[in-house]
Each structure stands twice: as structure tokens, then as C-alpha cells.
Amino acid sequence: MLPFQLAEIVNQGKLVSDEIIINLLSRRLEEGEEKGELGFILDGFPRTMRQAEILEGVTNIDLVINLKLREEALVARCLGRRMCSQCGENFNVASIDIEGENGGAPMYLPPLLPPPQCESKLITRADDTEEVVKNRLRVYHDLTEPVEGFYKARQKLLEFNIPGGISESWRKLLEALNIEDSDNMRSAAA
Numbered sequence: 560m561l562p563f564q565l566a567e568i569v570n571q572g573k574l575v576s577d578e579i580i581i582n583l584l585s586r587r588l589e590e591g592e593e594k595g596e597l598g599f600i601l602d603g604f605p606r607t608m609r610q611a612e613i614l615e616g617v618t619n620i621d622l623v624i625n626l627k628l629r630e631e632a633l634v635a636r637c638l639g640r641r642m643c644s645q646c647g648e649n650f651n652v653a654s655i656d657i658e659g660e661n662g663g664a665p666m667y668l669p670p671l672l673p674p675p676q677c678e679s680k681l682i683t684r685a686d687d688t689e690e691v692v693k694n695r696l697r698v699y700h701d702l703t704e705p706v707e708g709f710y711k712a713r714q715k716l717l718e719f720n721i722p723g724g725i726s727e728s729w730r731k732l733l734e735a736l737n738i739e740d741s742d743n744m745r746s747a748a749a
């Protein structure tokens with residue numbers, strides 16, 4: 560498949576076919592193994608039961624982390640995405656401030672604003688419209704719910720509710736994983 564065909568599928572809010580993903584993935588995992596890589600993180604994969612089943616035959620997965628964000632925050636965040644057309648950096652202009660519901664904690668996600676030199680060069684991805692984003696979420700939920708069950712039954716699923724901005728979420732995620740943040744430790748020691 561040619562790159563422009565991939566872009567076309569993604570722009571319509573559809574997902575790329577299993578065959579393409581599995582081919583790319585097994586090739587990449589083989590290369591990693593040859594280079595002596597000790598492990599890997601798959602981001603956003605598997606999304607479907609079929610992919611999860613194929614993946615079981617390709618490699619051994621230790622843990623699946625389900626990152627969860629409330630839908631209103633998710634949509635606002637997707638619509639706030641911007642990219643600098645000159646340097647390619649990604650930013651987010653959406654500032655999310657949601658009051659806690661039913662005794663839940665409030666959520667504040669600060670925007671990720673560009674430096675002055677990028678401000679006038681920001682572009683929005685063609686597939687970041689509300690209609691496409693909402694359709695993508697519907698497709699996502701329909702396909703991934705069984706996948707969550709698949710890994711839950713195998714006791715490999717960690718559900719993680721994103722509590723706020725990146726630094727807060729990162730700290731809490733490391734806590735949940737029982738991992739120390741070596742970068743923070745180093746800078747704290749310096």
C-alpha cells in the first residue's frame with residue numbers, strides 16, 4: 560500500500576487493515592530482535608480482537624495499559640491539536656477545565672502552547688474535525704471493548720484514568736507501574 564492510500568484511510572477516520580499493520584509490526588519486531596532490543600511498547604495496538612489474537616501468535620505481551628480520558632476532554636483535546644508547518648512540532652491549544660462529577664476529582668489539562676516563532680505557522684490535521692473525531696471514537700469503542708475483556712481475562716490489563724496534565728499523569732502512571740522516574744531522581748540529586 561502506498562503512503563497516500565494510508566493517508567486517505569486515516570483522513571476518513573477509518574482504521575488501517577490488519578494485514579498491513581501485522582506485516583509492518585512483525586518486520587519491526589524482527590529487526591529489533593536482531594539488534595538486541597530487550598523489549599518494546601506498542602502504542603494504540605492491538606485495537607481489535609482479531610489483532611489481539613494474531614499478536615498472541617507473534618509475540619508475548621506482558622502488560623496492557625488502557626489509558627482513559629473522559630470523552631468531552633478527549634474530543635476537545637483532538638480538536639485542539641496543531642502542528643507547526645515549519646518545524647513539525649506538535650502543540651495543543653485546548654485548555655480543559657472540568658469540574659468533578661459524582662464526587663470524582665476535577666480535571667485540568669493545560670494547553671501545550673507553541674513558542675512565538677511557531678505561532679503564525681500552525682496547521683490543523685485534515686482529520687481533526689468534530690464529526691471525524693466522534694466517528695473515530697465510536698469505531699474505537701466498538702472494536703476495543705472486547706480487546707479489554709481479552710486482556711482482563713488474562714490478568715494483563717491495567718486500567719489507568721488520566722488524572723490531568725502530562726507531568727501529573729506521568730508521575731501517577733509510574734506509581735501505578737511501580738517504576739521510579741530516573742530522570743527526576745537524577746535532577747533531584749543534582
Ligand SMILES: [Zn+2]
Nearest residue numbers: 643645646677
Ligand atoms: Zn515551529
